[in-house]
Amino acid sequence: MNTVNETDATQPFRSGLVAILGAPNAGKSTLLNRMLGQKLSITSKKPQTTRNRILGVVHRTGSQMVVLDTPGIHQAKKPLNARIVDTALSTLAEADLVLLVVDAQKPDHPSEQLLLDKLSQRRLPVLLALNKIDQVQRPDLLSQMERWSGAFPFKALVPISAKNGEQVDRLLDAMEAMLPAGPPFFPPDSLTDLPTRFIVAEMIREKAFRLTGQEVPHAVAVTIDAFKEEKKGSLTRIHATIHVERDSQKGIVIGSQGAKLKQIGEAARKEIEALLGVDVFLKLFVRVQKNWTKDTKSLRKFGY
Template sequence: MPDTPFRSGFVSIIGRPNVGKSTLLNRILGEKIVITSDKPQTTRNRIQGIHNPAGAQIVFIDTPGIHRATSRLNKYMVEVALSSVKEVDLVLFLAEAQRDPGEQEREIIDVLAEATVPVWLVLNKIDLAPQEDVLTRIDAYRKLFPFREVVPVSAETGFGVEGLVELVKNQLPEGPVYFPDDILTDLPERFIVAEIIREKVFRLTRDEIPYATAVEVDSFKERPDGSLVSIAATITVERDSQKGIVIGKKGAMLRRIGTEARLEIERFLAAKVFLELFVRVRKDWSENPSMLRDLGYE
């Protein structure tokens, strides 16, 4: 019998904010490379996760949630998500099993109508919805778009995720190995470190703070023997009042952010970490094109 052909390709995960795209990617990879929180618009950049099942390489692309954008930053995020539909072999439209298709979902489906590659509906959070409701939702979505496949999953528990990956693998064309098989992402360590710090700000501060926060790694120095990594990073906010909240009374909040971030960075780097955090104000940076570029939002 002839050898089974090696399959490879790129798969975009799109959906509205906070639907579980990053949780799904982390579950597929078996490792956390994308930050998550219960707040929408956590993911801001296109993030590639590399999965290597037997006989294949699947490059999953996690995208920012598609929403009605107002600020320059949010418009950038939506453009990143929409552009990914044009550059892949397959699109996974992630929606919630316990939620009827609403205006946001319909707007995304309007965009998907222009896709030239197969589009699958992946119904997430299947563990939170009665089976009869799920069947009704599937019918409602099928009336809006001719999805090639409908796959129910729970990114949180892992239900159905292995089956989804196997289906995706079989859909991909024959192709080369795009990345070494021992890496999970093409992102530099500095990027992931900055994202870990931003996640802790998201989780620990008040609601208004996360959307006004950006993080830059100023220095990343590793001892020759790998025993310690020294990192300095700056948290940027838009107003003095936000700076006060991030620092907290007598620096308590900043210390807590730093401690939780350091512990997760140590797990990620498999090394001891010395982390130093600074906070600065750049007024209305999320509306300023040059500041957006400086902070990595091209």
């Protein structure tokens, strides 16, 4: 259920693109899901979970916000991470407003300074969401708010908890007020511009992230091999491949007698069924693609 704001009928309708930027693990994807009122962007505690630009449409009575969730900005050295950062920064070219999300519990000063440097080169309005306030003491929060107020000419600073929704409505009000007047970009029932296959692949990748150890996540990519409706649309049969870089990682993803792969599949299938609203038969395969995160051709193949 999307957040609805009572609006004066004399006020113009507002619409625009909002780029969410932040360091890895700042809570950007959790915040987008909270704004939408349902899950679209995958999340985990591991950095660089989000690798692509994820578009979500927030509908309100007086506005439509096209919100672009982006990968975490950091000093990237590896080819995959460099492409991830480029993806995030590219959203600035199309944004009407930037929403900078920072972690009040565990600040990432180098990444945050990199972001401020990039934003100082643009003439875009920037709103700061100081996230995870449910995990810090009030004196520390007030100190951080004072520090951030002096660090950059933000149009507004809103402390929030994306996890429990605290002050997210206030944040949406502040975002809405900064949008230009204009008609909606998408129909009223739109959630995203992403194809269903992409969302399904991301759901599978999230479960592989969450259910495997530290060695595996950054080496995981998912492709959809088959996506077919059967039984007059009441069943969708999906075949997908989880790609890793090394044989040892393949063993971790499969697990003893296939137990880990089965766990990943079951967890993903439940979310995919909720997304599609039908029964799903999900078959997963695991393939080793040697050093794909360092290979330009492979990066393109997997959409990075």
